[in-house]
Amino acid sequence: MRARILSGLVPFLGLVLLWMLLWGQFTWLALITGVLLAGLVSITFYLPAVRLSGRLNPWYGLVFLVRLLVDIVRASLQIAWIALKPHYRPSNAIFAVPLRTRSDLVMVFTAEAIALVPGSIVLDIDRDTATLYLHALNVQSAEDVPALRKAVLATERRLILAAGSADDLERLRTGATVAGELAAEAARAAAAGEPGSGRASEPGGGSASASGEDSGTDSGTDSEGART
C-alpha cells in the first residue's frame, strides 16, 4: 500500500520540482502553478504507474551518481581517442547481459546509464527475461566480453543497492539471474505438469531437476515478493 501511494506521488512531485527548476525560482507562485500543472499533466497524459520498490538508499544513490559522472568522462575521452587515433581498426561486438532485476525502473536506468559509460549502447531489451543486448565499440576479441559484462552488472548492482526491491537484493546476493530463474521455472512446470507425455523427454526432465535444485531458494523468495 505504501509503495502504491509512493508510486503515484513520486512522479507528481518530480513534475512539480521540474517546473520550479525550469523557472529557476523556488517561490509560492511557482509551487502553486507547478502543482496545478502537474495535476493536469498526470490526468490528461495518463501513464501506467511505475512500480517503485519503496526503498531508497541515499548513500548508494550518491555513489551511483559520482561513479556515473566518472564513467561519462572516461567514456567520452575513450571514444574521442578511438576516433582520433591514427591506426583505427574496427572491431565490435554485440553481446547479451542477463540482469538480476525485475523492476522496469531499474532496468531502464541501467540501460540509460550504460549507454553513457565506456563503450556500450543498448540495442534491444527483452523485458520478460530482463536481458539487455548491447553493442560495444572496439572489442578486439571475444575474451574481452566478460569484462564488459561485469562492468554492466556492476552498474546494475549499484542501482539495485540504491533503489532496488528486497527481491532484487536477494537475487543480487545469490547471484541468480531472472532469465535463469524463468528457464528453471518453465522446465519445472513442464516436468511437473505432464510427466508422462512425449515432449518432456529425458534430457529436459534431467536438466529441470538439476537446475531446480540450485535455484530453488531464489524462486521461493521470488513468489514471496510477488505476493506482498
Place this chain on the structure above:
Amino acid sequence: MNPIDFSFGDDGFDLRDAVTAVLVLLAALMCFAAGVGLVRFPDVLSRLHAATKPQILGLIAIVADVAVTNLSVGTVTLAVAIIFFQGLTAPAAAHMTGRAAFRTDHFREDILVVDELTSRPDADRRS
C-alpha cells in the same frame, strides 16, 4: 580585482578565464572528435557511439562553466535541468536509432567479433 590574478595576458587573463578556456577547449575537442568519428567509423552502430558520448562531456563542461561563472539559483537550476535532460534523452535516442539500425541490417557483420543477438534462442526478428 580578483584575489588570485595570474595576469599573463595584456587583457587581464585571470583564473576564471583560465577555467573557461580549459573547459571550452575540452568541449571543442569533444565536438571535433565526434565529427571525426562520424566520418571515420565504418557502420551505423559504431557512429552511434561517436554521436552519443563525447557531446555529453562537452555539454557538461560548457554548462558547468556557465553556471560557475554566473553563480545564481536560476542559472544553476537551469544548468542541472539541461544536463539532466540531455543525459536522459541522448541514450534513448541512441537506443531507438540503434534498434532500428539492427533490425534493418544496417551494420557490418564482418567487424563483429561476437554477435549474441542474431543467434539468440528465440530469434524472432520482429519487424
Place this chain on the structure above:
Amino acid sequence: MIVIVVIAGILMAGGALGALWRIVKGPSALDRIIASDVLVATAMCAIGAEMAINRHTDNLPVLLGLALFGIVGSVSVARFISSRDET
C-alpha cells in the same frame, strides 16, 4: 583569450563539417539522423561556449529547449524506418 576562441572555433567547425559531410554522404537515413544529432549537439556547445566566454546566461533557455526536443527527430525517424524495412 582570442587565441582560445580561434582554436575552439576551428575545432567546433571541424566537428560540424564532419557531421555535415556525413549528412550529405550518409548511405542510409539513419546515418543522416545521427549526423544531424551531432550537428545539433555541436551547435549547443557553440552557443554555450559563446555564453561562457562573454560571461552572460541569456541563451541557457535555448540550450534547454534543444536538450528537450533534440530527441524528437531521431526517435520519429527511427520508428519510421524500423516499421518500413527500407533505406
